[in-house]
Amino acid sequence: MKLPPGQYLTEDFPVLSAGPTPRIPLEQWRFVITSESGQEHSWSWPEMLALPGEQPTADIHCVTKWSKLATSWRGVSVDTLLADVDTAADFALVHSYGGYTTNLPLADLLGGKAWVAYRYDGDDLAPEHGGPARLLVPHLYFWKSAKWVRGIRLLPQDQPGFWESLGYHNYGDPWREQRYQGD
Amino acid sequence: MAPRALAWRTAILAAHRDETPTAATLVLRVPGWSGHLAGQHVDVRLTAEDGYSTQRSYSLAAPADGELIELTVQQVAGGEVSPYLTEVLAPGDPVEIRGPVGGWFTWQPADTGAVQLVAGGSGIVPLMAMIRARQLAGSTAPFRLIYSVRSPGQLYYSAELGSLAARHDGLDISFAYTRAVPDGWPVPPHRLDAATISPAVWPAELAPACFACGPTAFVETVADILVSLGHHPGRVKTERFGPTGG
Numbered sequence: 001m002k003l004p005p006g007q008y009l010t011e012d013f014p015v016l017s018a019g020p021t022p023r024i025p026l027e028q029w030r031f032v033i034t035s036e037s038g039q040e041h042s043w044s045w046p047e048m049l050a051l052p053g054e055q056p057t058a059d060i061h062c063v064t065k066w067s068k069l070a071t072s073w074r075g076v077s078v079d080t081l082l083a084d085v086d087t088a089a090d091f092a093l094v095h096s097y098g099g100y101t102t103n104l105p106l107a108d109l110l111g112g113k114a115w116v117a118y119r120y121d122g123d124d125l126a127p128e129h130g131g132p133a134r135l136l137v138p139h140l141y142f143w144k145s146a147k148w149v150r151g152i153r154l155l156p157q158d159q160p161g162f163w164e165s166l167g168y169h170n171y172g173d174p175w176r177e178q179r180y181q182g183d
Numbered sequence: 184m185a186p187r188a189l190a191w192r193t194a195i196l197a198a199h200r201d202e203t204p205t206a207a208t209l210v211l212r213v214p215g216w217s218g219h220l221a222g223q224h225v226d227v228r229l230t231a232e233d234g235y236s237t238q239r240s241y242s243l244a245a246p247a248d249g250e251l252i253e254l255t256v257q258q259v260a261g262g263e264v265s266p267y268l269t270e271v272l273a274p275g276d277p278v279e280i281r282g283p284v285g286g287w288f289t290w291q292p293a294d295t296g297a298v299q300l301v302a303g304g305s306g307i308v309p310l311m312a313m314i315r316a317r318q319l320a321g322s323t324a325p326f327r328l329i330y331s332v333r334s335p336g337q338l339y340y341s342a343e344l345g346s347l348a349a350r351h352d353g354l355d356i357s358f359a360y361t362r363a364v365p366d367g368w369p370v371p372p373h374r375l376d377a378a379t380i381s382p383a384v385w386p387a388e389l390a391p392a393c394f395a396c397g398p399t400a401f402v403e404t405v406a407d408i409l410v411s412l413g414h415h416p417g418r419v420k421t422e423r424f425g426p427t428g429g
Contacts, residue, residue, distance in 0.1 A: 006228070006236070006237070006238040008237055008238075008263065014399065014423070016423060017421060017423070018287055018288075018420060018421060019406065019416055019417070019419050019420060019421055020406035020407060020409070020410045020416045020419050020421065021403060021406065021407070022416070064240055065226075065238050065239060065240065098416060099416075099417065128399070128403055162287075163287075166285070166286035166287050167284060167285065167286045179226075180188070180189050180284060181188075181189075182187050182188035182189060183188055183189070
């Protein structure tokens with residue numbers, strides 16, 4: 001077993017979030033990708049579930065120091081969602097219900113590295129863990145895996161998200177221990 | 184320009200105060216400390232002789248006094264870090280820290296609006312930093328604190344909170360007990376619910392800045408209740424102390 005520097009192992013699934021847990025009725029839920037030209041690609045909840053699902057298993061690492069190994073999810077690869085999106089953007093700003101945002105290079109969402117996940121460990125994703133659906137980008141610190149995800153805005157330039165504007169690292173690679181700005 | 188990294192530095196334990204049988208306040212001397220905001224935390228790193236090292240985050244419990252900072256650490260049974268900090272680390276001993284960290288769950292004395300604090304157990308620590316910062320600055324911002332603990336013996340800072348509340352200068356404190364109540368307490372022990380919280384919080388029309396801190400289930404419950412009472416979710420800031428770690 002190998003953990004990133006400064007992390008410790010947990011069997012629990014702790015919760016980190018900055019405010020109340022939003023509750024999103026599934027009939028109102030939509031996921032929207034907006035390209036840099038303003039073109040929107042949108043999915044309802046049934047449309048998201050109808051897309052080909054994948055079942056990634058991943059180790060996850062929270063900046064608050066816990067790591068959890070071999071977590072199992074079901075969701076749609078971001079590659080699938082971006083397949084028909086015409087873009088030359090290099091960056092993405094992920095938006096959540098409740099107003100949370102997080103940024104990352106678009107390349108980190110592609111190539112089988114990121115999913116919109118709606119099941120965890122065989123069950124529907126619980127609201128406190130980001131249900132109905134959250135982003136899953138396990139190779140970065142877990143704050144990048146935005147809970148209650150509602151969309152991705154594709155941008156030609158990087159734009160810091162919520163924690164990235166509050167002293168946390170812009171990229172957040174756990175193996176390089178990029179917790180805070182300047183790490 | 185790349186931002187400057189938060190460097191690890193060596194702090195020296197200057198004093199140790201027991202808060203409860205399982206929690207202690209550590210007063211650390213940190214050369215060059217340049218202050219912090221109420222609500223921020225620091226990372227603490229312990230390194231064993233074989234090189235194994237581990238980190239935890241702890242909230243700052245008070246404004247800095249020059250180079251002195253205070254952490255209150257709840258001992259987690261079987262934990263890797265907290266038993267060492269609360270039972271082994273002795274005055275004069277070094278410990279590595281870096282910080283301050285966190286720019287969201289913070290209060291500044293320049294904020295004059297109403298503030299609602301809700302603490303569960305050790306979640307009082309960053310909220311106490313806000314109360315102490317208010318006191319130190321002579322702020323008249325109207326504060327209310329709801330502090331829920333299992334039993335009277337689990338209260339941190341009880342004497343200080345009592346004397347602060349007795350000043351009647353705009354800090355109101357309500358206690359709630361979930362397992363055992365003090366002698367003569369008017370209600371039996373119970374978990375915080377909407378009926379308990381509703382009369383003790385600022386009305387939503389006042390638009391207070393709300394800070395809720397404690398175990399995850401407690402914070403989930405409190406945040407949901409505050410939103411159901413009409414508080415805007417954007418003004419309800421939360422910090423959760425997970426069941427793990429230590």
